[in-house]
Amino acid sequence: MSNQPPKAASYKVAFVLITSLFFIWAFLHNINPILIPHLKKACQLTDLQSSFIDTAVYLGYFIIALPAGWFMHKYGYKKGILFGLILYAIGAALFIPAASARSYNFFLVALFIIASGATFLETVANPYITKLGDKASSEQRLNFAQSFNGVGAFIAPIIGGQFILSGIEHTPRELQNFSPEQLNNYLSFEANSIKIPYMVITGVVLLVALFFVFTRLPEIVEEDIEDDGHGHKSFSLKIFRHRHVTWAVIAEFFYVGAQVGVGSFFIRFSRFTMGLPEKEAAYLWGFIAMVGFMLGRFAGTFFMRYVKPSKLLSLYAVINIVLLIIALMAFGKIAVYSLLAVPFFMSIMFPTIFALGIKGLGEESKIASSFLVMSIVGGAIIPPIMGQISDKTGSIQMAYIVPLLCFVFVLYFGWKGYKFVEPKTVVV
The missing domain is CATH 1.20.1250.20 (MFS general substrate transporter like domains)
Incomplete structure (x- = not known):
């Protein structure tokens, strides 16, 4: 039987699970340099149009961050994590019909949903990690967890380059010489290459969500903030x-x-x-x-x-x-x-x-x-x-x-x- 206090043991399990989230949202940000050239080919985009991939992600963060904080304030850390993982998985799954339709707008919607889920994860995970232990070492603990964000930053472009990019590049002149059927087959091939990687991503994220469902995370008891005079805690620009x-x-x-x-x-x-x-x-x-x-x-x-x-x-x-x-x-x-x-x-x-x-x-x-x-x-x-x-x-x-x-x-x-x-x- 372990001599370790139950609280310390539960903190370690929670820390490991929460740290996995840092890798998940790092993957989103660092797969974009692969998606930009890939979708530029598959959807026949200009450079400006392909840059909207970054816009969709950052816009998701900007719009969803406050709702994510309100959700977490009302329902707690664990439900915020689960909701974020479900959103992330839905967005990743939408890449499959987007590829079939070869619709760039569909891809952007899917990326916005993934980013919305990542926003929930990041809004929850960063403060939660700082609470899992001694206050004096909160910065050190968060930096260690964020180290796995760095791992995701390194691995994402390698995996994306290997399994998403085909390595087939045609000049505009060559594409003009394709028959309509040849062009359609080529573009469909490029678009479809994204399906299996995003099916795997969807499965992995849902698996992580299952771990959170069946794991009891330690409740973090925090000091209440001031009452507004009507029995509600203030939660605003104050x-x-x-x-x-x-x-x-x-x-x-x-x-x-x-x-x-x-x-x-x-x-x-x-x-x-x-x-x-x-x-x-x-x-x-x-x-x-x-x-x-x-x-x-x-x-x-x-x-x-x-x-x-x-x-x-x-x-x-x-x-x-x-x-x-x-x-x-x-x-x-x-x-x-x-x-x-x-x-x-x-x-x-x-x-x-x-x-x-x-x-x-x-x-x-x-x-x-x-x-x-x-x-x-x-x-x-x-x-x-x-x-x-x-x-x-x-x-x-x-x-x-x-x-x-x-x-x-x-x-x-x-x-x-x-x-x-x-x-x-x-x-x-």
């Missing part, structure tokens, strides 16, 4: 009376924008500064930058045993600012490898900002979590700004001043913005 929540949302917005922007334009940056072919640049991003991102999560978890999370966050922000200054001023390998080093130091930022942003909130951490997840919309806003700068200046390198400025906001949060200050009570 969360922003906490200064550190406001700064966490701002920092998370700029961090996510920087993360997406740095990666989205890396291939073009490499061509501009070093003349690197796109396939080689993609290889470097996958096997150096994203592996570095994954390892950075595990390393950050270790470093937090000895360095306060806020100080480590500030240090990493400074390092990324320096790396981006080098990337802006240098050319050749120095510029490219400076940029490749950035993801290692980005790795701890999202979970650390998140954990510091909800610290000391009790029950209000649920609504704060919703706003922090909503801030992922930065990933839909910052990259177009970079694109605009590139178009105006003719230099994609110059556009990297935008993520540099984004990391200044992260630095401020780690320096001062994270500090919890008890809101003043107004006596009437």
Whole structure:
């Protein structure tokens, strides 16, 4: 018989299950670089149309984050997780009829539903992980769980490239020479290649949901928030009376924008500064930058045993600012490898900002979590700004001043913005 207290044992089981969710939503975000070229072929899209794949995902996060927080506030963590997994599975299953119809709009609806489910999972899992143990180690615990987000970031494009991309590419001139029947067969073949992978994804997500159904998760008892005078707890924008929540949302917005922007334009940056072919640049991003991102999560978890999370966050922000200054001023390998080093130091930022942003909130951490997840919309806003700068200046390198400025906001949060200050009570 184990000498371990039942509570500690149940926390370990819950931690393992919740950590699996981090991999699931990482898969969604990091399969998009595969879906964009694949659906561009299968549905005969322009580059602008194919970019709506990212739009569908980020829009899902932005629209669903608050409803997810309200749902969790009313029904609790476990039901929020189950609802999120069911939505995710429904969206993945819809890829099958979307492929049969070869309808891009259908694919976008399916992606929006998957993203909605992932929003529930992320809104629930991030704060729940911080509650499964000692408050003092909440940032370290969340960073460790987020390390498996890094694993998903590394594995998703490999699996997608292997089982979704056919490797068959025809020029527009070649397609024009196809008969209508040949063209239809080719496009149907490309569209249908997505069916089996998404059937597997649907099955895996439903299996994870079954584990949650039959597992008793520990109830997290949190302090009640103030009553509104009618027997209801307040659950509104009043969360922003906490200064550190406001700064966490701002920092998370700029961090996510920087993360997406740095990666989205890396291939073009490499061509501009070093003349690197796109396939080689993609290889470097996958096997150096994203592996570095994954390892950075595990390393950050270790470093937090000895360095306060806020100080480590500030240090990493400074390092990324320096790396981006080098990337802006240098050319050749120095510029490219400076940029490749950035993801290692980005790795701890999202979970650390998140954990510091909800610290000391009790029950209000649920609504704060919703706003922090909503801030992922930065990933839909910052990259177009970079694109605009590139178009105006003719230099994609110059556009990297935008993520540099984004990391200044992260630095401020780690320096001062994270500090919890008890809101003043107004006596009437």
